Amino acid sequence: MVNIFKQINLLFFLCFASFTFAKEAEGSSNNLKEEIRAYIQHHLEDTHDFNLLSYTAEDGHKVHIGMPLPVILWDEGFQIFSSSKLHHGESVAQVGDRFYKLDHGTIYRTDAEGTITYDEEHHATNVAPLDFSITKNVFTLMLTALLMFFLFRGLARSYATNGMIAKGVGRFFEPIVLYIRDEIAIPNIGEKHYKQYMSYLLTLFFFIWFLNILGLTPLGINVTGNIAITFALALITFIITNVTAKKDYWLHIFWMPGVPKIMRLALAPIELLGVFIKPFSLMIRLYANISAGHIVLMSLIGLMFIFKNWFGSSLSFGLAFAISIIEVLVALLQAYIFTVLSALYFGFAVEEHEHEEAH
Amino acid sequence: MEKLISEFSFGLFFWQLFIFVGLVLLLKKYAWKPILDTVNARETSIKEALGAAADARKEMASLQEDNQRILKEARAEREALLKEARTTGAQLVEQAKADAQKEADRILTQAQAAIQTEKAAAIEDLKRQVAGFSLDIAEKVLMSELEDRNKQTALVEKLLKDVNLK
Numbered sequence: 019m020v021n022i023f024k025q026i027n028l029l030f031f032l033c034f035a036s037f038t039f040a041k042e043a044e045g046s047s048n049n050l051k052e053e054i055r056a057y058i059q060h061h062l063e064d065t066h067d068f069n070l071l072s073y074t075a076e077d078g079h080k081v082h083i084g085m086p087l088p089v090i091l092w093d094e095g096f097q098i099f100s101s102s103k104l105h106h107g108e109s110v111a112q113v114g115d116r117f118y119k120l121d122h123g124t125i126y127r128t129d130a131e132g133t134i135t136y137d138e139e140h141h142a143t144n145v146a147p148l149d150f151s152i153t154k155n156v157f158t159l160m161l162t163a164l165l166m167f168f169l170f171r172g173l174a175r176s177y178a179t180n181g182m183i184a185k186g187v188g189r190f191f192e193p194i195v196l197y198i199r200d201e202i203a204i205p206n207i208g209e210k211h212y213k214q215y216m217s218y219l220l221t222l223f224f225f226i227w228f229l230n231i232l233g234l235t236p237l238g239i240n241v242t243g244n245i246a247i248t249f250a251l252a253l254i255t256f257i258i259t260n261v262t263a264k265k266d267y268w269l270h271i272f273w274m275p276g277v278p279k280i281m282r283l284a285l286a287p288i289e290l291l292g293v294f295i296k297p298f299s300l301m302i303r304l305y306a307n308i309s310a311g312h313i314v315l316m317s318l319i320g321l322m323f324i325f326k327n328w329f330g331s332s333l334s335f336g337l338a339f340a341i342s343i344i345e346v347l348v349a350l351l352q353a354y355i356f357t358v359l360s361a362l363y364f365g366f367a368v369e370e371h372e373h374e375e376a377h
Numbered sequence: 378m379e380k381l382i383s384e385f386s387f388g389l390f391f392w393q394l395f396i397f398v399g400l401v402l403l404l405k406k407y408a409w410k411p412i413l414d415t416v417n418a419r420e421t422s423i424k425e426a427l428g429a430a431a432d433a434r435k436e437m438a439s440l441q442e443d444n445q446r447i448l449k450e451a452r453a454e455r456e457a458l459l460k461e462a463r464t465t466g467a468q469l470v471e472q473a474k475a476d477a478q479k480e481a482d483r484i485l486t487q488a489q490a491a492i493q494t495e496k497a498a499a500i501e502d503l504k505r506q507v508a509g510f511s512l513d514i515a516e517k518v519l520m521s522e523l524e525d526r527n528k529q530t531a532l533v534e535k536l537l538k539d540v541n542l543k
Contacts, residue, residue, distance in 0.1 A: 167403055170408035174408045178411075216409060246393060247393050
């Protein structure tokens, strides 16, 4: 019981740190390091239930505190069941006449005993049905979307009721909205075309920022440090850039004006590659920054349990605290960078040149 | 890289696209458009208000100038009126003085004429009385003296010589 309290205290104490460790250090320090590594790895990944903390009870059996989320599988028809059936991969879930088991974050179709076979490279050979589950990340996405919707609709409504002046929390967000318009959209895209991109840029900025900040809370969420999320965002930027691009944009890629003809042939593949590299860099930058932040932060917290003395542990705590504060800035900065670069790419797409040979 | 690809969750990707695109569309309709419209309207109204204030200030300045000008004119007019009044007053006094002088002169002349007349009358009267007195005296003297005829004549002659009327 005392152990649990210690951990709960710690949980609230490190209010920016994102998780507590599964259990008190027992056994050799190598085991502990392995466990911390596994825990960090586990935290970075998405899960099928919303787990707040887990610990091993005194009778040696694992206790998870959190809530189950719905699992949705496409396995020749939708299979929908609660993730509590999977028991964090400890048991086999039976749905109708099918059996599923969770292994390292992936749900596989198994037999009644839950056998999973592996090939030489330790990849499971079982069939993994398409997984549309409302995972922890999807749940967080929905929550963030709801929060944003009510927040900004509230701002829009407060204008109507309060004579064009924002009220309440909107007073904080209104200057940010204006900043995105005046300092990001207009300078990068231009007065003439910026309006069509405003909805996307505003949503993008707040979405990434809120999710980054949520990732620093003790809820243990890592949404923007997931490659599927950053890929989706970069893909939308890519699509919008190319769909709204004007003739000049394509001309500059395939037949660069103002350079010798032979150079135009050489430049075309490079420019074309750039079209894909730009959103790709967006995807990797956000993913890498947020993941790295989480890894560093959790490693520092993990160090406390490795040192296990007042000096080392307080040092790691101090470091973890300092890094947390930096991470709050990184959360804002990465949202800003993603938005600015998206705006910049849109600006390239709609740029109009006065004269072809003027370069 | 291989790890990244193996970690890629299609389900999460699907939900992210679905939720995010939905959020962009919903927010566009219910939040961003009204917010940006309001902010634009507010900025326009602020600009207009500032312009109107500047206009009002300009108008105010021109009004003040007008007032100043009117005041100046009024003051000038007052000066002119005062000056005129002062001149008229002076003229009136002059006129009165001249009239008075003339009247005085006339009265004086009349008085002199009257005095002259009176004087002539008085002299006439005096002459008559003196003649009367002289006759009386002469009578009396003659009474007393004219016992002697010669004497009488001598005396008359002597007396007549002495009397010299002017």
